[in-house]
Amino acid sequence: MRLSTVKVPHKKNTANSVPERLPIPKEVTIPVSMHIGRPAEVVVKKGDEVKVGQLIAKASGYVSAPIHSSVSGTVKKIDEITMSVGSRVKAVVIETDSKQELFEGIKPPEARDFQSFTKVIGESGIVGLGGAGFPTFVKLNVTHLDLVDVVIINAAECEPYITSDTRTMLDKTEYIFKGIEAIKKYMGVKRFIIGVEDNKPECVKKLGEFITDGSVEIKTLPSRYPQGGEKVLVYNTIGKMVPKGGLPLDVGAIVINVTTMAFIGEYMETGIPLVEKCVTVDGSAVKEPKNVIAPIGTPLKELFEFSGGFKSEPKKVLYGGPMMGISVPNLDVPVLKMTNAAIAMDEKEAAPPKTTACINCGRCLNHCPLKLDPRAIAKAYALDSGEDLKKLCVDLCMECGCCSYVCPAKRPLVQTNKLAKTVLRNYMKKKEEDKNE
Ligand code: SF4
Ligand code: SF4
Incomplete structure (x- = not known):
């Protein structure tokens, strides 16, 4: 038994790039939902002075996570921003004072058991x-x-x-x-x-x-x-x-x-909480690819500027890598807790492949590590069949993109799976509501 994997170009251009610390930005925007689970609850207000590591939003349930200030400065506003997946979330906007003073309460945690x-x-x-x-x-x-x-x-x-x-x-x-x-x-x-x-x-x-x-x-x-x-x-x-x-x-x-x-x-x-990230800044549009340490909440544009800017206009910018990364709507989006890369692609790299009809070769199924059938999932999605999507276990898809990568017809299989998951979720919700009526 072997779980299928594919060979992809490594492009590890920055492996030898010792991370450089970004100068402190003028402002950071820290969303309260940077994790799976319930968004954190904001505990600061406009005008509050904050320091690095100070709690600004507390966990609001068992599956949730607290958020800490990544900078010292003043809370400018509690805003609502659109995340790259389209959801609207609260965010704490902080004007920095460039001092990066550590919050007084920080000390090594006491664990006994x-x-x-x-x-x-x-x-x-x-x-x-x-x-x-x-x-x-x-x-x-x-x-x-x-x-x-x-x-x-x-x-x-x-x-x-x-x-x-x-x-x-x-x-x-x-x-x-x-x-x-x-x-x-x-x-x-x-x-x-x-x-x-x-x-x-x-x-x-x-x-x-x-x-x-x-x-x-x-x-x-x-x-x-x-x-x-x-x-x-x-x-x-x-x-x-x-x-x-x-x-x-x-x-x-x-x-x-x-x-x-x-x-x-x-x-x-x-005892310093999670307040900064090392982010790989790379992609065909980036002048000087490098690893950058940035406070959480820093706009991506600052990371690109710090990396020499663009050698050509970026046509697609991703949080993460080209296989699983998520396209960002603009360069003002912030570094999040789980941002490990910001990839900017030039026109050639970003060009969508020419899609043709499925030739039923079965490569997508053969290369799926989880043995899902992306071709059948695409058909069930086209028919809007929640029941078939359930049988095909689309909810288990880890969105790795191997199926799309190997498809000779360049079908947008992983993108379809993402949409099909929503169809399945709505179908299951409706089924549950019908049962409770
Ligand atoms: S994206 Fe989903 S269906 Fe496609 S290969 Fe990965 S796990 Fe399988
Ligand atoms: S790999 Fe592409 S062409 Fe082949 S069966 Fe799957 S969807 Fe069809």
């Missing part, structure tokens, strides 16, 4: 930094610690262009291992596997230098996409298949992104 550890992780505002944005506290807060046989550290970073995790492995190796130590201490986990692609030999070497006992192993994986997809990674590291609709925990695993792990280690030492 599993409960207090997960509590402080929740307070740090950390969410999955690989792109998903699931609150890390919820992932760690398992009902029975005996269920966790292994923590798999996702260091695959398989999307073209992105190297921010690569830089974490090279520049924050110590903190990755401090994060591992914290999870060992408070959760009693005895086995850790770091899954890294074989196109990052320097990372493998550096990580190897920090291994002191048999509890941590490095698994070098072929550089194929989507090696970092959660289910693909679990299968390729421990040989177990996460059941359809299930979680890695169903096979005894927790998967944590490598930069999330480094954050845990650093936070346990400093």
Whole structure:
């Protein structure tokens, strides 16, 4: 048995670019929804003075995450902004004073046991930094610690262009291992596997230098996409298949992104919540691709300016990489907690492929890591058949884009799947309402 992967160009142009710190912007816009779950609740008001790391929005439910100020300055307004997915969310706009004064209350968190550890992780505002944005506290807060046989550290970073995790492995190796130590201490986990692609030999070497006992192993994986997809990674590291609709925990695993792990280690030492991100700025339209450390809430345009600006007019700009990234409507959109890349494409790179009719070759099905049938999903979507979409399990699609990538007819399969998921959600909602009438 093998989970299908595809070969994509790596374009890791910035792997050797040591992250540079962006000068503090004049203003940041920090949305209260940068995670999966309920938006955080704003706790500051216009005119309030804030400092770096100060709470500006508290978690508003179990699956939620607090938000902290990434700068020192004055709250200019509580605004409502449109996110790249089209939803409207509240955002705290802060005029910076460029002093970057740290909030007085910041100190290393006090953890004594599993409960207090997960509590402080929740307070740090950390969410999955690989792109998903699931609150890390919820992932760690398992009902029975005996269920966790292994923590798999996702260091695959398989999307073209992105190297921010690569830089974490090279520049924050110590903190990755401090994060591992914290999870060992408070959760009693005895086995850790770091899954890294074989196109990052320097990372493998550096990580190897920090291994002191048999509890941590490095698994070098072929550089194929989507090696970092959660289910693909679990299968390729421990040989177990996460059941359809299930979680890695169903096979005894927790998967944590490598930069999330480094954050845990650093936070346990400093107590500074999640306030800045290392972002890979690249793409065919960018003059000087580089890795940039920016306060959360910084407009993307500042990152591009800091990277020399554009060599030609960008026709498409993405949060994230070309396979799973989301198009942004303009360059004023802010760096979010899970922004690991800002990719600007020139006309040639952004040009949509010429689509032709499906030739029923079956490549999309054969290359889907989850064995979904994108061709059948597209037909069910065209017929608006919620029942068929349910049978075809479109809700499990991880939107990796492998099907679109291999399709010789260049059908927009992943885009159709995204729309089909909405059809299925509405269908299930209606079914539930009909049942309760
Ligand atoms: S986008 Fe969805 S359907 Fe297409 S290959 Fe990935 S998981 Fe499968
Ligand atoms: S890969 Fe494209 S052409 Fe082939 S069956 Fe799938 S949708 Fe049709």
